[in-house]
Amino acid sequence: MTKLRYERPVIKALNTGVTNKFGAQQGFIPHTHIDGVAVKDLIAEHGSPLFVISEKTLRDTYRKAKSAFSTRYPNVQFAWSYKTNYMNAVCNVFHQEGSWGEVVSRFEYEKALRNGVPGDKIIFNGPDKTTDDHRVAIANGSPIHIDHLDELYSLIELSDEMDKRPRVAIRINMDTGIQPMWDRFGFNYENGQAWDAINKIMHSKKLDLIGLHCHIGTYMLAAQAYGVAASKMADLALNIKKKFGHSIHYLDLGGGFASKNTLKGAYLSGSDVAPTFADYAEHISTALLNAGFEPDELPLLILETGRAMVDDAGYLLGSVLANKRLSDGRRATILDFGVNLMFTSFWYEHTISPAQECSQYAEDAVLYGPLCMNIDVIRENVKLPPLNKGDQVVVHRVGAYNMTQWMQFIALRPRIVMVDLDSKVHLVRDSEDLDYMMHLERVPEHLKSFEL
Ligand SMILES: *Cc1c(COP(=O)(O)O)cnc(C)c1O
Numbered sequence: 049m050t051k052l053r054y055e056r057p058v059i060k061a062l063n064t065g066v067t068n069k070f071g072a073q074q075g076f077i078p079h080t081h082i083d084g085v086a087v088k089d090l091i092a093e094h095g096s097p098l099f100v101i102s103e104k105t106l107r108d109t110y111r112k113a114k115s116a117f118s119t120r121y122p123n124v125q126f127a128w129s130y131k132t133n134y135m136n137a138v139c140n141v142f143h144q145e146g147s148w149g150e151v152v153s154r155f156e157y158e159k160a161l162r163n164g165v166p167g168d169k170i171i172f173n174g175p176d177k178t179t180d181d182h183r184v185a186i187a188n189g190s191p192i193h194i195d196h197l198d199e200l201y202s203l204i205e206l207s208d209e210m211d212k213r214p215r216v217a218i219r220i221n222m223d224t225g226i227q228p229m230w231d232r233f234g235f236n237y238e239n240g241q242a243w244d245a246i247n248k249i250m251h252s253k254k255l256d257l258i259g260l261h262c263h264i265g266t267y268m269l270a271a272q273a274y275g276v277a278a279s280k281m282a283d284l285a286l287n288i289k290k291k292f293g294h295s296i297h298y299l300d301l302g303g304g305f306a307s308k309n310t311l312k313g314a315y316l317s318g319s320d321v322a323p324t325f326a327d328y329a330e331h332i333s334t335a336l337l338n339a340g341f342e343p344d345e346l347p348l349l350i351l352e353t354g355r356a357m358v359d360d361a362g363y364l365l366g367s368v369l370a371n372k373r374l375s376d377g378r379r380a381t382i383l384d385f386g387v388n389l390m391f392t393s394f395w396y397e398h399t400i401s402p403a404q405e406c407s408q409y410a411e412d413a414v415l416y417g418p419l420c421m422n423i424d425v426i427r428e429n430v431k432l433p434p435l436n437k438g439d440q441v442v443v444h445r446v447g448a449y450n451m452t453q454w455m456q457f458i459a460l461r462p463r464i465v466m467v468d469l470d471s472k473v474h475l476v477r478d479s480e481d482l483d484y485m486m487h488l489e490r491v492p493e494h495l496k497s498f499e500l
Pocket residue numbers: 129131132150152173174263265266267302303304305352353354355356448
């Protein structure tokens with residue numbers, strides 16, 4: 049006779065999810081399908097853990113954002129922020145919808161080129177551009193967003209050397225009433241640095257100043273900050289016209305719109321407090337339309353929306369490895385994915401649903417990842433129906449910054465699939481294996497053998 053498993057019981061009050069002031073508790077509704085495909089089938093076919101991207105949600109979100117802006121302002125262009133999620137399949141959905149590319153490194157720049165984005169529709173941002181990066185961007189006619197004076201001088205030298213007129217914008221940082229102020233990128237509006245840079249560019253006559261750019265922060269819950277930013281950008285553009293008779297072709301308001309994820313420690317859930325695309329669009333377009341541009345001189349409005357565009361479309365599926373009791377009696381559940389795959393669990397309280405029928409009883413639990421590392425915590429405290437070994441879970445809103453900031457630490461990275469509009473599943477990135485990792489390693493000759 050096999051011995052039955054025994055665990056010393058812990059007596060704890062169970063909570064059925066009483067209604068609090070925000071309504072009934074949620075989280076006990078099993079999430080069994082994604083766009084018509086069963087979670088258990090996805091895991092059976094592609095393994096656990098597994099990232100899943102919904103093409104439908106990507107396109108729906110893009111169209112919502114596009115319509116919020118283009119119904120309020122005549123001339124709008126989105127540029128996809130590669131660093132937010134640079135899986136080619138994701139980028140190409142946005143490019144098919146009409147997005148340009150927005151990149152912050154040579155690696156991302158080359159990725160956008162290889163995806164087929166024309167050079168003049170790749171916006172090159174960021175403080176890290178080498179002389180060679182500049183040469184390539186100038187040759188391709190890409191808009192180069194200048195971050196600092198060293199970059200400005202370098203571009204002036206290159207324009208002589210290459211006998212070309214680089215197309216540039218400058219990045220502006222400013223006080224929009226939000227603390228802390230992001231002032232490490234670009235030139236400051238209030239203290240005159242921005243005008244310094246503008247004067248240098250205009251007097252040099254070597255660079256074509258086609259735009260002004262700002263990116264005032266990320267996960268910005270205050271939509272009115274964008275109104276302030278748009279007014280200040282418009283003020284610069286109008287005064288450049290007055291002083292130099294030069295029209296600025298575009299104002300790029302960057303990214304930073306909040307997604308519907310909930311920040312750690314937030315009182316209200318993200319889906320209750322995050323402004324809608326319409327809220328942001330209202331503030332930006334009102335500021336631009338009232339700024340004093342002649343109707344036929346309204347600049348193109350560029351938006352580099354990242355997280356708010358892609359977060360909802362990403363899911364992470366995983367499985368329960370084990371349960372245990374902590375020394376204080378708390379329930380702990382160990383999952384097969386951790387902070388290695390979910391970088392955003394450091395600042396979000398991600399919603400996690402069971403993927404199969406579950407009990408309506410709930411218990412406070414801590415969710416751990418599989419890493420042998422104390423900080424590998426997915427949720428510090430979450431009320432969930434008790435999950436058993438082998439049960440599957442769905443983590444919501446992981447489309448932004450996880451598939452780019454994930455770490456190859458202790459474990460190899462899993463597959464990513466995309467569910468298309470007909471519920472067909474496509475592999476868009478394979479899992480890593482030992483050969484993939486070893487491919488990059490070199491062992492010096494004298495270290496190739498040993499005896500033990
Ligand atoms: C990161 C970044 C974005 C995208 O930001 P989100 O907060 O994800 O919308 C856009 N523009 C620039 C310059 C960035 O660095």
